[in-house]
Amino acid sequence: xxxxxxxKLRKIGSFFVGGRTVTLDGLPVEQRRLAIGAAPRPxxxxxxxxxxxxxxxxxxxxxxxxxYPVLFWHGGGMTGVNWETTPDGRPGWLTRFLEAGFDxxxxxxxxxxxxxxxxxxxxxxxxxxxxxxxxxxxxxxMGPPGSYATxxxxxxxxxxxxxxxxxxxxxxxxxVPRWVGHEAMTEAAYGALLARVGPCLVVGHSQGGGFALxxxxxxxxxxxxxxxxxxxxxxxxxxxSDALPPHLVLWGDHIADHPVWTRYRGAVDAYVSALAxxxxxxxxxxxxxxxxxxxxxFLMMDRNSDALAGRVIDWLAAAAEAAAR
Amino acid sequence: xxxxxxxKLRKIGSFFVGGRTVTLDGLPVEQRRLAIGAAPRPxxxxxxxxxxxxxxxxxxxxxxxxxYPVLFWHGGGMTGVNWETTPDGRPGWLTRFLEAGFDxxxxxxxxxxxxxxxxxxxxxxxxxxxxxxxxxxxxxxMGPPGSYATxxxxxxxxxxxxxxxxxxxxxxxxxVPRWVGHEAMTEAAYGALLARVGPCLVVGHSQGGGFALxxxxxxxxxxxxxxxxxxxxxxxxxxxSDALPPHLVLWGDHIADHPVWTRYRGAVDAYVSALAxxxxxxxxxxxxxxxxxxxxxFLMMDRNSDALAGRVIDWLAAAAEAAAR
Numbered sequence: 162x163x164x165x166x167x168x169k170l171r172k173i174g175s176f177f178v179g180g181r182t183v184t185l186d187g188l189p190v191e192q193r194r195l196a197i198g199a200a201p202r203p204x205x206x207x208x209x210x211x212x213x214x215x216x217x218x219x220x221x222x223x224x225x226x227x228x229y230p231v232l233f234w235h236g237g238g239m240t241g242v243n244w245e246t247t248p249d250g251r252p253g254w255l256t257r258f259l260e261a262g263f264d265x266x267x268x269x270x271x272x273x274x275x276x277x278x279x280x281x282x283x284x285x286x287x288x289x290x291x292x293x294x295x296x297x298x299x300x301x302x303m304g305p306p307g308s309y310a311t312x313x314x315x316x317x318x319x320x321x322x323x324x325x326x327x328x329x330x331x332x333x334x335x336x337v338p339r340w341v342g343h344e345a346m347t348e349a350a351y352g353a354l355l356a357r358v359g360p361c362l363v364v365g366h367s368q369g370g371g372f373a374l375x376x377x378x379x380x381x382x383x384x385x386x387x388x389x390x391x392x393x394x395x396x397x398x399x400x401x402s403d404a405l406p407p408h409l410v411l412w413g414d415h416i417a418d419h420p421v422w423t424r425y426r427g428a429v430d431a432y433v434s435a436l437a438x439x440x441x442x443x444x445x446x447x448x449x450x451x452x453x454x455x456x457x458x459f460l461m462m463d464r465n466s467d468a469l470a471g472r473v474i475d476w477l478a479a480a481a482e483a484a485a486r
Numbered sequence: 487x488x489x490x491x492x493x494k495l496r497k498i499g500s501f502f503v504g505g506r507t508v509t510l511d512g513l514p515v516e517q518r519r520l521a522i523g524a525a526p527r528p529x530x531x532x533x534x535x536x537x538x539x540x541x542x543x544x545x546x547x548x549x550x551x552x553x554y555p556v557l558f559w560h561g562g563g564m565t566g567v568n569w570e571t572t573p574d575g576r577p578g579w580l581t582r583f584l585e586a587g588f589d590x591x592x593x594x595x596x597x598x599x600x601x602x603x604x605x606x607x608x609x610x611x612x613x614x615x616x617x618x619x620x621x622x623x624x625x626x627x628m629g630p631p632g633s634y635a636t637x638x639x640x641x642x643x644x645x646x647x648x649x650x651x652x653x654x655x656x657x658x659x660x661x662v663p664r665w666v667g668h669e670a671m672t673e674a675a676y677g678a679l680l681a682r683v684g685p686c687l688v689v690g691h692s693q694g695g696g697f698a699l700x701x702x703x704x705x706x707x708x709x710x711x712x713x714x715x716x717x718x719x720x721x722x723x724x725x726x727s728d729a730l731p732p733h734l735v736l737w738g739d740h741i742a743d744h745p746v747w748t749r750y751r752g753a754v755d756a757y758v759s760a761l762a763x764x765x766x767x768x769x770x771x772x773x774x775x776x777x778x779x780x781x782x783x784f785l786m787m788d789r790n791s792d793a794l795a796g797r798v799i800d801w802l803a804a805a806a807e808a809a810a811r
Binding site for chain 1: 510
């Protein structure tokens with residue numbers, strides 16, 4: 162990888178895909194003060210609201226070296242910030258992939274970050290979930306179950322953990338609320354994104370990794386290679402055909418110490434086996450087996466994130482070359 | 487301006503400023519399904535939550551031509567997306583300022599976009615406001631009051647309107663919910679941002695313009711020039727001193743047709759007069775008086791956004807040069 166070379170871009174921009182207008186009526190009008198020093202004024206929630214839209218930030222290189230852009234799809238309760246500067250301040254995968262010659266599109270999934278969210282119960286059914294640091298520490302496999310403490314000095318991460326434990330609180334600033342049951346809306350937006358972008362490579366993480374596998378079944382003509390980082394689910398094997406592009410799945414360490422991840426991984430690895438059985442190029446990269454101990458759920462933020470980016474970049478470059486032949 | 491020249495960057499990254507941890511307890515545990523195909527599992531909202539943090543995206547040029555970065559602060563119910571590609575697909579001010587040689591930092595104000603938001607009523611006091619297209623059409627001065635219709639073809643914009651009316655629905659996809667009464671929290675985050683960034687130039691719009699004027703009073707050593715685009719409020723004149731940096735305020739068209747904007751502008755123009763009376767370089771650019779008709783509240787998205795960017799860039803370059811002397 163070119164390291165700290167400057168990035169020469171022809172475009173830094175953004176757009177929205179998907180979404181529809183919902184008209185509300187019959188709700189009460191409120192009197193509210195809306196700005197510093199301003200007098201209260203009536204606020205009427207009745208009228209037209211946009212819902213289901215998805216924000217996409219677009220980085221186009223002056224001279225891309227790959228014919229296909231890479232789409233980064235983050236996981237549940239996250240935003241596209243996951244791919245930017247790591248919580249301990251190192252360049253993230255967005256930078257590394259641009260340096261490697263890929264155009265990059267980073268989306269905030271529907272309902273999250275710059276994609277906005279909608280009133281409940283009028284448009285969304287109910288309230289979202291907010292992930293605590295306590296739960297995340299376990300779920301993201303920073304340390305043994307129950308090793309979180311409010312006081313950072315009292316936390317007990319795995320001794321070999323690759324995520325910088327001192328940056329865990331900074332990482333928590335990235336988290337956003339998430340709803341359950343919004344899969345169809347989110348998939349519709351990803352479909353609109355693929356239709357707009359055309360042939361591409363997709364890198365999805367966690368819930369976004371599950372979406373990436375799902376959308377690859379649905380749009381095998383558009384997705385030319387898919388990388389799922391610790392996907393939290395896999396689609397039905399009935400949807401597999403030999404028209405699917407190459408698949409790569411990455412797993413970090415300590416899966417066996419966490420029953421939820423053991424279950425998720427079981428389903429995903431069975432899916433990868435089914436892909437391979439149908440002749441689809443499909444590979445699992447198990448980091449501990451590769452000699453890298455201590456990777457957490459957030460592989461792209463771990464201390465060895467550059468090494469992992471390098472593996473994924475090489476694999477994607479090969480997939481793109483095969484697809485372009 | 488260099489037009490379509492490529493942008494050579496040394497850094498595309500992000501960071502968070504401000505925020506604190508709140509510990510919740512005594513709330514009920516729920517059973518929820520969290521991913522495609524996954525089994526329901528307990529979700530415990532009790533524990534540690536981050537609140538009050540602010541997201542900042544950072545674009546650093548390989549060879550900036552100005553010693554100070556420009557900080558873009560958006561308005562109420564918006565995010566940093568306001569400064570990116572315009573809703574009708576043209577390069578926005580982020581691109582134009584990079585092309586002009588400024589490093590640029592774009593924040594999402596606290597509670598908005600990638601800055602996330604917090605549970606209510608446990609952390610925030612109550613529910614947010616959601617702006618309808620109906621209200622926004624009037625408030626943003628797209629057409630005469632009451633000229634909005636759900637059917638885009640039936641809307642009646644001002645004949646000379648500079649905002650592309652056909653892009654109004656695309657623009658609505660950018661809007662996010664906003665809370666009232668969060669000024670102190672937001673100002674704390676802007677203060678943390680200024681402390682981290684150091685000497686800089688600030689461009690604020692609407693509510694963000696009001697914050698820009700306020701923070702300039704508080705940090706006259708750090709803000710070397712401030713531009714407020716249609717600020718929706720002004721700080722107390724008692725805080726004015728001759729140590730304040732140069733101020734520029736921009737106003738679009740049809741202010742007199744809208745009582746709320748007439749009132750906001752009255753307060754702001756009185757503040758600018760008070761600045762001038764104390765010897766602070768302070769200027770009002772009234773677009774209709776400058777021969778530009780039809781500008782809306784969203785000057786940086788209007789059809790003449792490049793011309794307006796040029797005016798602001800020239801003014802900021804002069805302010806920066808004066809400050810650096």
